Amino acid sequence: MALGTQALEAMPAEQLRQTLGYTAATAADGSSEQTDLVGQVDVRDDLAGIKVPTLVVSTTDDRLTSTALHRHLAETIPGAQLAEIATGHLPMLERTEEWLRLITDFLGKHNA
Numbered sequence: 001m002a003l004g005t006q007a008l009e010a011m012p013a014e015q016l017r018q019t020l021g022y023t024a025a026t027a028a029d030g031s032s033e034q035t036d037l038v039g040q041v042d043v044r045d046d047l048a049g050i051k052v053p054t055l056v057v058s059t060t061d062d063r064l065t066s067t068a069l070h071r072h073l074a075e076t077i078p079g080a081q082l083a084e085i086a087t088g089h090l091p092m093l094e095r096t097e098e099w100l101r102l103i104t105d106f107l108g109k110h111n112a
Helices: 004-008 013-025 031-038 044-049 067-076 098-110
Strands: 055-059 081-085
Touching: 044 067, 055 067, 055 098, 067 081, 081 098
Parallel strands: 055 081
Antiparallel strands: none
16 A cells, blocks of 8 residues: 555565565554544644644655645645655655655755
8 A cells, every 4th residue: 555556566576475474564563543543633723833844745646645635735734845756655665866855955945
């Protein structure tokens, strides 16, 4: 679920099997509770109160969160910047350099 279509289709079958096995074996304690919590907590009313520079990274092939949600965050958080990356939920794995450049440039603009 975390990888995008392009990454999954490019992965050799043996590597995919190994990745799935590793993922299943290393699931952190509390993962199922966190998944349950996602469906129960709604912080949309808090977004307009965010007062810090915000970068919303929209992963356009994300199977876990929609680009509509990413856009809503960027539109609702005052002054938020929206950046799109054509990846699944983990852009730091699929497009490491592009993701790092986005983060580094954003932090550099805000002296963080």
